[in-house]
Amino acid sequence: MRLRMSSTLLAVGLTLSSAAAAEGVRSASMLANTCAGCHSTHGASAGEQMPTIGGMDNGYLYDVLRDYKTGVRGSTIMGRIMRGYTDREIHAIAAYFAAQPWVSTDRVAVATDLHIARDIHARQCETCHEDGGREQEDKSPRLAGQWAGYLEYALEACREIGHRCRPRKMGERVMELSDAEIAALARFYESEK
Amino acid sequence: MTDLGRRAFLKTSALAASAALLTSPARRVHAAPKARVVVVGGGFGGAIAAKYLQMADPEIRVTLVEKEPVFRSCPMSNEVLSGDRSLDALTFDFRGLTRRGIAIMQDEITEIDAEQHFVRGSSGNRYNYDKLILSPGVSFRWDAIEGLTEEVAERFPHAWKAGPQTLKLRQQLEAMDDGGVFIISAPPNPFRCPPGPYERAAQVAHYFKQHKPKSKIIILDAKDAFSKQGLFQAGWKQHYGDMIEWVSGAAGGIVEAIDPKTGALIGTVEDFHGNVVSPIPPQRAGALAVSAGLTDASGWCPVDQKTFASTLHPDIHVIGDSCIAGVMPKSGYSANSQGKVCAAAIAAEIAGQAAPEPSYVNTCYSLITPDHGISVAGVYDLEDGQIVGIEGAGGLSPMDADARTRAIEARFAHDWFRNITADMFG
Numbered sequence: 001m002r003l004r005m006s007s008t009l010l011a012v013g014l015t016l017s018s019a020a021a022a023e024g025v026r027s028a029s030m031l032a033n034t035c036a037g038c039h040s041t042h043g044a045s046a047g048e049q050m051p052t053i054g055g056m057d058n059g060y061l062y063d064v065l066r067d068y069k070t071g072v073r074g075s076t077i078m079g080r081i082m083r084g085y086t087d088r089e090i091h092a093i094a095a096y097f098a099a100q101p102w103v104s105t106d107r108v109a110v111a112t113d114l115h116i117a118r119d120i121h122a123r124q125c126e127t128c129h130e131d132g133g134r135e136q137e138d139k140s141p142r143l144a145g146q147w148a149g150y151l152e153y154a155l156e157a158c159r160e161i162g163h164r165c166r167p168r169k170m171g172e173r174v175m176e177l178s179d180a181e182i183a184a185l186a187r188f189y190e191s192e193k
Numbered sequence: 194m195t196d197l198g199r200r201a202f203l204k205t206s207a208l209a210a211s212a213a214l215l216t217s218p219a220r221r222v223h224a225a226p227k228a229r230v231v232v233v234g235g236g237f238g239g240a241i242a243a244k245y246l247q248m249a250d251p252e253i254r255v256t257l258v259e260k261e262p263v264f265r266s267c268p269m270s271n272e273v274l275s276g277d278r279s280l281d282a283l284t285f286d287f288r289g290l291t292r293r294g295i296a297i298m299q300d301e302i303t304e305i306d307a308e309q310h311f312v313r314g315s316s317g318n319r320y321n322y323d324k325l326i327l328s329p330g331v332s333f334r335w336d337a338i339e340g341l342t343e344e345v346a347e348r349f350p351h352a353w354k355a356g357p358q359t360l361k362l363r364q365q366l367e368a369m370d371d372g373g374v375f376i377i378s379a380p381p382n383p384f385r386c387p388p389g390p391y392e393r394a395a396q397v398a399h400y401f402k403q404h405k406p407k408s409k410i411i412i413l414d415a416k417d418a419f420s421k422q423g424l425f426q427a428g429w430k431q432h433y434g435d436m437i438e439w440v441s442g443a444a445g446g447i448v449e450a451i452d453p454k455t456g457a458l459i460g461t462v463e464d465f466h467g468n469v470v471s472p473i474p475p476q477r478a479g480a481l482a483v484s485a486g487l488t489d490a491s492g493w494c495p496v497d498q499k500t501f502a503s504t505l506h507p508d509i510h511v512i513g514d515s516c517i518a519g520v521m522p523k524s525g526y527s528a529n530s531q532g533k534v535c536a537a538a539i540a541a542e543i544a545g546q547a548a549p550e551p552s553y554v555n556t557c558y559s560l561i562t563p564d565h566g567i568s569v570a571g572v573y574d575l576e577d578g579q580i581v582g583i584e585g586a587g588g589l590s591p592m593d594a595d596a597r598t599r600a601i602e603a604r605f606a607h608d609w610f611r612n613i614t615a616d617m618f619g
C-alpha cells in the first residue's frame with residue numbers, strides 16, 4: 001500500500017511539472033494516452049491477450065518498458081513502440097500507469113484448472129507471487145486478475161527460452177510445465193481478483 | 194494558406210461573411226467552465242476526442258453529433274468478407290459516452306457557420322459551439338474514374354465504409370461460382386487504410402481457399418508499391434499460392450473507367466473482366482469538410498499539426514482521415530491518437546494554457562489468415578510544425594518470423610480491436 005501511494009504522488013508530480021515544463025517536453029498523460037489504443041483507457045485492457053498495465057508497480061513498469069526498448073525483453077511489438085521514447089519519458093509513462101487503479105478481469109474460475117493450478121502455484125510460484133499472485137513489487141508483476149491469454153503467452157515465451165528466462169528460478173520451473181498446466185495456471189490467475 | 198485553399202474557403206456561402214476572421218487573431222474562448230465543444234462524427238477520431246475532452250475537463254460541455262444511430266467499424270470489416278465475422282460484431286452504440294456525460298445527438302450536420310459559431314443539422318437543430326471538432330472520415334471522388342458514380346457503386350461495392358456495402362460484397366462473393374475472378378482496384382495515395390485493399394485480398398482468398406479454390410483475385414493498383422508489401426506478398430504466396438495477382442500502376446493497374454453495365458474495368462493497357470468487382474474510389478476529406486471549404490487543393494484539410502486547428506479557420510479542428518497529419522497514415526489508430534492530441538490542446542486553450550507538446554502513435558495490424566497477423570507501427574513527434582516519425586522506432590513485423598509469432602500477432606490484432614473500441618465507447 002505504501003508503495004502504491006508513493007508512486008501515485010510521483011506520477012502527479014510528474015504530470016504537474018511537465019504541464020508547466022519547458023517547450024519540447026511531452027507530459028506523462030500525453031505520452032501514456034498513445035498506449036490506450038492497444039491497452040485501452042488508463043491501461044485497463046478489455047481484451048484477452050493484451051495485458052492490463054494500469055495499476056502495475058512503478059519500478060516494474062519502468063524496468064519492463066526499458067527492457068523492451070533495449071531488446072533485453074523479447075516482444076512482438078513493444079520493442080518497436082518503446083524505441084520512440086526517451087529514458088525520461090519512460091519514467092513518466094511508468095509513473096502514470098502505476099497511478100491508475102488496477103482493474104481485474106471479470107472472468108471466473110474453471111473447477112478443473114483450480115485443481116491443477118492451485119497445487120503448482122503453492123509449491124512453485126507462491127514464494128515470489130504471494131497471496132495468489134495478488135502481491136506485486138518493483139521486480140515482479142501482479143498476476144491476479146490479468147488476462148489469461150496474456151499470461152499464457154508470457155509463460156510460453158518464458159518456457160521457450162528456458163534457463164534464460166528471468167528470474168532463473170522461475171525459468172527452471174516454467175520449463176517443466178506442460179501446455180495444459182500453463183493454460184490452467186493462466187486461467188487460475190485470471191480468475192483471482 | 195494556399196491561394197486555392199483561400200478561394201475554396203470564401204466560396205462557401207455560410208462562411209463568406211466571416212472572411213474578416215481569417216486575418217483577425219483566433220477568437221478567444223472565455224475561460225468560463227461552461228465552454229461548449231461540438232464534435233461532428235462519432236468514429237475513430239470523434240468518439241475519442243469527445244471522451245478525452247470530457248475526461249480532461251468535465252466542466253466543458255461536450256456534444257457529439259453523429260448521423261448514424263450506431264457506429265460501424267471498418268477495421269475488421271474484411272473479416273465479414275471472409276465470413277469470420279458478422280456485421281453486428283463491428284457495431285457499437287454510444288451509451289458508454291452518454292454515461293460519461295457527453296450529449297449524443299443523431300443528426301447529419303449540413304451547415305457550418307464559422308462566424309456565428311454554430312452548426313446546423315438536417316433535423317433543423319442548431320448546435321452552438323466555442324470550439325468545433327470535425328472527424329467526418331473520407332468521401333469519394335466520383336469524378337475520378339469514368340462511369341464510377343455513387344449509383345454504379347451500389348452494384349460494384351467498394352465497401353470502404355462498413356455497413357450495407359460490406360454485406361453486399363459478401364453476398365456477391367458467396368454467389369460467385371468456383372473458378373470466378375474477383376477484382377479489387379486500389380486507389381492512389383493518400384487514402385483511408387493503406388494496407389486495407391491487400392488485407393481484403395487475403396481475407397477473400399481465405400474464403401475462396403476453403404469454398405472456391407479454383408477462383409482468382411486480381412488487385413489493380415494505381416500505385417507501384419504498397420504498405421507492408423513484402424509481408425503481404427510473402428503471406429499471400431505461403432497460404433494462397435498464385436491465387437492473388439497484384440498489377441502495379443506501371444504494369445497497367447491504373448483504372449481509367451468502368452463499364453457501368455458489365456463492371457469491366459478499363460485499364461491503360463488492357464481491360465479486366467471480373468465476376469465480382471470492387472473498385473475502391475480515390476478519396477478526399479469527408480463531404481462536410483469539403484463543402485465547408487476546409488480543404489486545400491489536395492482535397493484534404495490543412496491543420497496546425499500540434500492542435501489540429503484548421504489553418505483555414507482557427508476555431509474549427511479537423512482530425513482523422515480528413516486532415517493532413519504529416520507522415521501519419523489515414524488509419525483508425527492515427528485518428529485515435531490525433532483525437533487525444535486535439536482534445537488536450539483544446540482543454541489547454543480553454544484553461545488559458547499553451548497547447549501541450551504532442552505525442553502520436555499509429556499501429557495497423559493486418560490478417561493474412563485468422564492465424565497469420567502482421568503489423569506496422571510508428572511513433573511520432575512534431576518537428577518544425579510537421580508530424581515526423583521518431584528515428585529508430587516503429588517499423589514492420591520481421592520478414593522471417595515463425596508461424597507461432599504470426600499466430601500471436603493475429604491474436605493481438607483481434608485484441609487491438611477490442612481495446613481501441615473500448616477506448617472509444619467504454
Ligand SMILES: Cc1cc2nc3c(=O)[nH]c(=O)nc-3n(C[C@H](O)[C@H](O)[C@H](O)COP(=O)(O)OP(=O)(O)OC[C@H]3O[C@@H](n4cnc5c(N)ncnc54)[C@H](O)[C@@H]3O)c2cc1C
Nearest residue numbers: 234236237238260267268302330386513514524525526528
Ligand atoms: C476495409 C478497411 C479496413 C480498415 N482496417 C483498419 C485497421 O485495421 N486499423 C486501423 O487503424 N484502421 C483501419 N481502417 C481505417 C479506419 O477505418 C479509418 O482510418 C478511421 O475510421 C478514420 O476515423 P475518422 O474518425 O476519420 O472517420 P470514421 O471512423 O469513418 O468516422 C466518421 C464518422 O462521421 C460520421 N459523419 C460523417 N459526416 C457527418 C455529418 N455531416 N454529420 C454527422 N456525422 C457525420 C460518419 O457517419 C462516421 O460515423 C480500415 C478501413 C477500411 C475501409
